[in-house]
Amino acid sequence: NAGVTQTPKFQVLKTGQSMTLQCAQDMNHEYMSWYRQDPGMGLRLIHYSVGAGITDQGEVPNGYNVSRSTTEDFPLRLLSAAPSQTSVYFCASSSRGLTGELFFGEGSRLTVL
């Protein structure tokens, strides 16, 4: 199993540009989530999904969209990037829903100029 795969690993955007961070898992996990990590701020939840067709907002959802059309994929879309979205983004999945071990991807470092 590849586990949780995120692409790209690094990305530089200009303010106002859009992009999609891809996340795929091959463990048949129902629960998937996106976190952002900023220095001194820990891991903050952006959006999550408990199964295909179901998404919900986390702590910091503004400026981000998600969809979950399949069990395997959970892309994160930035519609109009802002410098405040400069961060490291982690996708994570779990087989035990909201209270199970999270398996994280390797992370995507995004810089918005």
Added chain:
Amino acid sequence: GENVEQHPSTLSVQEGDSAVIKCTYSDSASNYFPWYKQELGKRPQLIIDIRSNVGEKKDQRIAVTLNKTAKHFSLHITETQPEDSAVYFCAASERNTPLVFGKGTRLSVIA
């Protein structure tokens, strides 16, 4: 919603000494308390977790204790080694809400 406070933010110990990291949470309904370790440039990984029907759990050199009355839980690392140097995150959740993480503790083990 849940709020998790983690202390200290940085911790330095001599190799072989013990390290303790403490977290408090606000939602008395929370019943799942994991700890994640993140080495420099790597992804977070679960190292130990505890559920509210247990007061203490050990796994070799690491242990977690939970005090539900006081709403706090702690990570204990004994006989620290250089490879224990990392950022450690606590988290809490109840059955129907996602995990909320603390802000992390950077542990440095000095050889």
